[in-house]
Amino acid sequence: MSAFFIISAFVMWGLFATTGLWLGCCFPALSKGHLVGGVPVVCTAFVIVAITLTRTHYNAFASILYYASYILFGLAFIAFCVSASFSILFLILKLFHISARTYLGNISILVMGILFLCALGGGFSSPKIKHIALSSPNIPPLKIALISDSHVGTGVSYARWAQALTRLEKEKPDIVLVLGDLFEYGANADKYAERLAAFKTPLGTYGVLGNHEYYRRYANSLDFYQKAHIHLLQNEIVTLPNGIQLAGFKDIRAAHVTEEEAVRVLRQADKNKPLLLLSHTPMYAEQAAANGVNLMLSGHTHNGQIWPFNYLVKLQFPRVYGLFDVNDMKFYITSGMFYWGIPLRLFSPAELPILEVNR
Secondary structure, three states, X not given: OHHHHXXXXXXXXHHHHHHHHHHHHHOOOOOHHHHHHHHHHXXXXXHHHHHHHHOOOOOHHHHHHHHHHHHHHHHHHHHHHHHHHHHHHHHHHHHOOOOOHHHHHXXXXXXXXXXXXXXXXXXXXXXXXXXXXXXXXXOOOEEEEEEOOOOEEOOEOHHHHHHHHHHHHXXXXXXXXXXXXXEOOOOOHHHXXXXXXXXXXXXXEEEOOOHHHHHOOHHHHHHHHHHOOOEEOOOEEEEOOOOOEEEEOOOOOOOOOOHHHHHHHHOOOOOOOOEEEEOOOOOOHHHHHHOOOOEEEEOXXXXXXXXXXXXXXXXXXXXXXXXXXXXXXXXXXXXOOOXXXXXXXXXXXXXXXXXXXXX
């Protein structure tokens, strides 16, 4: 854990220092020593200390610290991306003997400001209802409300959680499917769980664990799912009253689910009945398609959450967001309900998916 914090602190200082170096280059009157050394060190220390405190203290002051530190972290990432981009542009222009240092500095600050506002607006706006119509052989008509990557708790208030669920309830789905990373940390976990438990549908609520359920007190995560009335699937298959088989994996990365284990679960299904698969992490899609899955649902990626981070996510997963056809199997990856940690979303809106299958 100490190594993690050391690496995080170094990365964070690098984000702040890069921006400071760029601004110092553009505006020589500014003190480069403060921009590269003092200010980045103070900002980094504040973010690290504040984030640490908010994981163990749950009160109004801790909530303020949470938003202040995580927003600063997110803005540092955006400022770094803008500063790095304009630095490259500056070097290119310099090759052609074009001096535009001050102009580029002013424009970069303007771009940072615009992106900051867009990211804040994306983070604090309500997730949009997204209707996805798809057809898949053998599946009877089905309307699915999909919940994934809400990360509620200290970072997402109960009011926002309840409002989002109310909007999903108005869609009158046949079933609620949960893809994990529900409750992060904070007070009133039972209250959040009880609100989801009150969400009634004809076929009930089923779900799988995400990686964060393993990171934050596994036993508490299981308790949350139980109190939320989520029928938890852990490398198993159940058959719904309408004949649809529903398979669910443990989180592939956190629980170290191998390809062989995943295939072994899917081979237990009845080949004559439709099969849906829930997997928090979007892996083993080809294996799922080869073993009779008609529809696979995943989350985890947040579609990068803050552009251009989605390009880094694509280095890990070939499919990051949206509806895909994998060897005749439909595969939907959601961008998630809210956000993780940093309460910002840039060019990657949160969503409340409603999947209308064969309707």
